Structure formats: structure tokens, C-alpha cells
Amino acid sequence: MDxxxxxxxxxxxxxxxxxPVRTTVGRPRFDLPYPLTAHAKLVTPTKELLGINARxxxxxxxxxxxxxxxxxxxxDxxxxxxxxxxxDSPLVLLCFDRYDKLTPPDDWCHRLFLAKWWAEQTGQEVPELGAPPRASAAPATLF
Structure with missing residues (x-):
């Protein structure tokens, strides 16, 4: 099943x-206008990873x-x-970093790397539904 x-x-x-699915170490500290349904713990970065600033x-x-x-x-x-x-509804993996608010070389976050990893494993593209990543952060195409 896909x-x-x-x-x-x-x-x-x-x-x-x-x-909406949480993929962040912490919960949002602001009110959401929608219920947050689940937490995908296996794709959530560790606290130690949060200290790495180099892409x-x-x-x-x-x-x-x-x-x-x-x-x-x-x-699973x-x-x-x-x-x-x-x-039938996509799982939308959520985090805090808005690509249109980030500046190079920091215009990336874990969901960009998760999307690339998932596409490599399955051949399925994972679209970004928010502001698109800048060209410097855009994932490589598979073909």
C-alpha cells in the first residue's frame, strides 16, 4: 500500500x-487553527541533531x-x-521552518532531507505544500 x-x-x-503530522522534537508553542493528529516519531530528528548548523x-x-x-x-x-x-488523504509532515523566511546557506530543514530520502526509497516524490525551497535547497530530481 502506498x-x-x-x-x-x-x-x-x-x-x-x-x-497534519508532527515531525518536530517539540510541539508548537503557538495556537494552531487545526487539531494536530499524530506524531511521526521515527522521522523526528533527535535533540542532538538540532545543534548541527551545517547543511x-x-x-x-x-x-x-x-x-x-x-x-x-x-x-509502518x-x-x-x-x-x-x-x-486517501496525504499525511502532511509538519515542522517550523518556512523556506521563504530562511536565507542561504540556512534555507533547509529536516523535512527537505526526509522528502529526498523517501523519494530515494520509494520513487515517490514528496511535494512541499508551503513556500517552495529556494533553488539552493531544492532536492535533486530523480530522473
Whole structure:
């Protein structure tokens, strides 16, 4: 069974986009105009990763974390979340960083690397539903 995934920020998410899923170490400290349904713990970075500011080092460490947790368990967790809500609706993996508010070389976040990793594992693109990443942060195309 395929899982439809997308990414966005808490701030830009709208309920018609899909099922909102937290992927951050902390919860939003501001009121959300929608209920936050689930937390995808296996794709959530660790607190230690949050201290890495260099893009390459962060991507390397985050991918290593995802690979250690394993594609199968990550997929299974996301399937459980999708099955508890709406299998036809995309799971929208949320975090705080708005790409249109970030400046190079810091115009990236873990959801960009998660989308690239997922596409490499499955061949399925993971669209960004918020402001698009700048060209310097855009994931490489698969073809």
C-alpha cells in the first residue's frame, strides 16, 4: 500500500491539504487553527541533531538516523498514522521552518532531507505544500 506524503510548516498548513503530522522534537508553542493528529516519531530528528548548523553535516547525520531506524519501521509508522485517519488523504509532515523566511546557506530543514530520502526509497516524490525551497535547497530530481 502506498502512502501519500507531503511536507509543510505548521504555520502554512491548511486542513484541506491532508492529515497534519508532527515531525518536530517539540510541539508548537503557538495556537494552531487545526487539531494536530499524530506524531511521526521515527522521522523526528533527535535533540542532538538540532545543534548541527551545517547543511551537509546535518543531512549526513539525519540520513544516518533514518537509515538506522529503517525504512520498513518508518513506513509502518506512517501507515499506522494514515490508517488511523484517512488513507486517501496525504499525511502532511509538519515542522517550523518556512523556506521563504530562511536565507542561504540556512534555507533547509529536516523535512527537505526526509522528502529526498523517501523519494530515494520509494520513487515517490514528496511535494512541499508551503513556500517552495529556494533553488539552493531544492532536492535533486530523480530522473
Amino acid at each position: 502512502i501519500k506524503l507531503a511536507t509543510c510548516t505548521y504555520q502554512e498548513f491548511m486542513p484541506d491539504m491532508g492529515t 551537509d553535516a546535518y543531512e549526513f547525520s539525519y540520513r544516518r538516523l533514518l537509515n538506522a531506524r529503517g525504512f520498513g519501521p518508518v513506513r 509508522e506512517l501507515l499506522r498514522i494514515a490508517g488511523a485517519y484517512d488513507l
